Amino acid sequence: MSGGYPQPERSRGVIALVEQNCTVCMLCVRECPDWCIEIDSHVERKPAEGPGGRPHSVHVLDRFAIDYGLCMYCGICVEACPFDALFWAPDPGYSALDVRDLVHERDRLGEWVKDVPPGALPAGLELPGASEGSQPAAGGPAAD
Amino acid sequence: MSAPFEEAVLRAVLEPALGEGLLEVGTATGTAYADIAPHRWHDAVGAARDGLGLAWFDWLAGVDELEEGLRVVVSLLAPDGAHRGHGVLLRTLADRSAPQVPSLVDLFAGAAWHEREAHEMFGIDFAGHPGLRPLLLPDGFDGHPLRKDFVLASRVARPWPGEHEPSGRSRRRNLPPGVPEPGTWGAGEAGS
Numbered sequence A: 001m002s003g004g005y006p007q008p009e010r011s012r013g014v015i016a017l018v019e020q021n022c023t024v025c026m027l028c029v030r031e032c033p034d035w036c037i038e039i040d041s042h043v044e045r046k047p048a049e050g051p052g053g054r055p056h057s058v059h060v061l062d063r064f065a066i067d068y069g070l071c072m073y074c075g076i077c078v079e080a081c082p083f084d085a086l087f088w089a090p091d092p093g094y095s096a097l098d099v100r101d102l103v104h105e106r107d108r109l110g111e112w113v114k115d116v117p118p119g120a121l122p123a124g125l126e127l128p129g130a131s132e133g134s135q136p137a138a139g140g141p142a143a144d
Numbered sequence B: 001m002s003a004p005f006e007e008a009v010l011r012a013v014l015e016p017a018l019g020e021g022l023l024e025v026g027t028a029t030g031t032a033y034a035d036i037a038p039h040r041w042h043d044a045v046g047a048a049r050d051g052l053g054l055a056w057f058d059w060l061a062g063v064d065e066l067e068e069g070l071r072v073v074v075s076l077l078a079p080d081g082a083h084r085g086h087g088v089l090l091r092t093l094a095d096r097s098a099p100q101v102p103s104l105v106d107l108f109a110g111a112a113w114h115e116r117e118a119h120e121m122f123g124i125d126f127a128g129h130p131g132l133r134p135l136l137l138p139d140g141f142d143g144h145p146l147r148k149d150f151v152l153a154s155r156v157a158r159p160w161p162g163e164h165e166p167s168g169r170s171r172r173r174n175l176p177p178g179v180p181e182p183g184t185w186g187a188g189e190a191g192s
């Protein structure tokens, strides 16, 4: 990380993926002008749940990758996602010595969610693994 | 406190200098802009620089507006004073068949590289520029790659990630915008 240099909250540092919100609709992949998002998925049948429920099919994400060697930070994918799954985080600290190492997969994209300014995330979003009280985790060590 | 430029301020400086050459003044996403007739382009930028304290050349770019023409946009900012850090956009539309506007290099030396880039990418001629050599494209590159009718060859060669169908159903092959039907362009055509 760039130590101490202030980053405005609106900074387009990296795109974070809230995986639980992604429905695999493919809109971001198709709108991206640089073709730098790749998604793989498969369909699973889910049994009926609750009273009146019916069995249904869901899309399950197998791969979500963004190639930051190609991305031009236009933000079209973030704007296009109708399901609140993509957000800007101000973190610029992911340089690499080889362009191939700039392809970041869903795990890393998910870790960046903790850096998204809390005000940018949808109200009431509960992230799996977040501490009780859904307090947004601060990047870096605590102040006191 | 520094404030953005109001349309009225921009108009007050450009109208006396340009008369009919000032086509329109407006505001877009918080920034005042003025549309200038192409033959008054150099006068407009000079008047804005000297009359509004816009001594900071921010950038110059082209936009392919299809049948409307090729647009040239310059962003000028105020380095100090009451509008410090704010600026205006000046825009002009060049005729697509022979796009030419006056160069700004004598007003802002830093415009030279931007005009070279707009020249190679859009085919816009900047009259009076000291040398419109390619800036980013390799020697001998054919065509103007930021014009909307330019076919991006790598897009024909590489599969589109948007083709993946999440339901697993296969459907008619989707083509992304800007990629011609197979066989209508490139190796398929030339090799036959």
Ligand code: SF4
Binding pocket: A031, A032, A033, A034, A035, A036, A037, A066, A070, A071, A072, A073, A074, A075, A076, A077, A078
């Ligand atoms: S910011 Fe733009 S270029 Fe980058 S992944 Fe999103 S749509 Fe693609």
Ligand code: SF4
Binding pocket: A021, A022, A023, A024, A025, A026, A027, A028, A029, A039, A080, A081, A082, A083, A084, A085, A086
């Ligand atoms: S647009 Fe949003 S929901 Fe749709 S595939 Fe992309 S990230 Fe997932």
